[in-house]
Amino acid sequence: MSVVLVTGAASGIGAATAREAVRRGHRVALADIDLAGATRLADRLGPAACAIPLDIRDGDAWEEAFDAVAARLGPVEVLVNNAGIIHTGYARQLSLEQHRHMVE
Numbered sequence: 001m002s003v004v005l006v007t008g009a010a011s012g013i014g015a016a017t018a019r020e021a022v023r024r025g026h027r028v029a030l031a032d033i034d035l036a037g038a039t040r041l042a043d044r045l046g047p048a049a050c051a052i053p054l055d056i057r058d059g060d061a062w063e064e065a066f067d068a069v070a071a072r073l074g075p076v077e078v079l080v081n082n083a084g085i086i087h088t089g090y091a092r093q094l095s096l097e098q099h100r101h102m103v104e
Contacts, residue, residue, distance in 0.1 A: 001025050002078050003073045003077050004029070005079050005080070007082050009051075015041055018045065029068075029069040030050070032083070033083075039051040056081075085102055
């Protein structure tokens with residue numbers, strides 16, 4: 001059984017990854033900027049899961065996240081760095097702000 005940290009775990013691929021990891025017997029930290037969403041899912045997944053806040057753009061938040069996971073579940077052994085956003089459309093039709101938003 002490994003300790004898995006999944007970023008962007010409140011929804012989409014991150015949530016599916018967290019569910020599958022718990023199903024396979026791992027302890028899973030669901031990290032997301034949407035803490036309420038991550039908490040709802042962690043509550044449904046049971047005691048093998050916990051939610052932690054994480055804005056992946058913040059270097060200090062990463063340290064806090066790793067410390068929080070270690071305190072609750074043990075040291076992180078697997079990182080699934082899934083978090084991110086996308087604005088759909090043709091690249092030339094997206095605003096500079098939308099491009100920056102995706103990169104940041």
